[in-house]
Amino acid sequence: MGILEKKVAIITGAGRGIGRVIAVELAKEGASVVVADIDENTAKETADGICSSGGKAVSIAGDVSSPEDAKEIVDKALEEFSGLDILVNNAGIVRDNLIMRMTEDEWDLVIKVNLKGAFNLIKSASRVMLKRRYGKIINISSVVGIMGNVGQANYSASKAGIIGLTRSAAKEFASRNICVNAVAPGYIETDMTRNLPEEVKKAFISTIPLKRAGSAGDVARVVKFLASPDSDYITGQVIQVDGGMVMA
Ligand code: NAD
Secondary structure: OOOOOOOEEEEEOOOOHHHHHHHHHHHHOOOEEEEEEOOHHHHHHHHHHHHHOOOEEEEEEOOOOOHHHHHHHHHHHHHHHOOOOEEEEOOOOOOOEOOOOOOHHHHHHHHHHHHHHHHHHHHHHHHHHHHHOOEEEEEEOOOHHHHOOOOEHHHHHHHHHHHHHHHHHHHHHHHHOEEEEEEEEOOEOOHHHHOOOHHHHHHHHHOOOOOOOEOHHHHHHHHHHHHOHHHOOOOOOEEEEOOOOOOO
């Protein structure tokens, strides 16, 4: 029996990349999964893939930056699987530019999707979790939210914001047995990073003590731990999955 049997999980941005691998990993452990993504087709592909391997999944198209969509995503979990135990806020975007050149739209959009998106889902999901007196919320931050990065002021600020949001939610919800943690990946090979120039990739890897990029699986296995009863006494933490790139 899987460690997440009878649990219901929402994963945002699960149409591809790290989110898809998280959805597959949680479903393998027995969770019923709601695959949410702004891209309806990729969301469906992820859910179909899980179902054809014997897992339980449904997909829903939704934009996390919309409070109405966030509510619909939570309602989908209740309608299809009659509950909600795990929320993984993974949806994220980049619009890189130097501060001098960054447009207001580039700033606003990244904060709206990455930070407000997580708030929207937490707000909707917590209504259910508070009543059930159980919940695991896992927010995907980034090491650049800890160390900053040239050309990523908007993205780094959104990911640093995720850490403050995580700790505040952890304190607000602790008395109801809801654990809230963040995972901060380092350099992970996905569609988001695949198109970086080779020299940039090499420069990144030279700063990683383990001397390799991480995989989506490296992140997903930590999310699985934080979603499971094995982490019941952990809340308000930021777990870096970065090959040692940033050591405090
Ligand atoms: P990705 O671009 O491959 O996938 C992101 C997914 O989110 C896509 O399927 C996209 O359609 C979806 N999405 C985008 N905007 C959305 C919205 N408004 N509403 C709902 N869904 C939306 O990215 P990835 O590399 O898999 O990254 C996943 C998460 O991990 C992101 O939060 C990212 O910031 C974070 N992260 C990635 C890395 C990395 O090296 N790849 C490092 C640190 C953190």
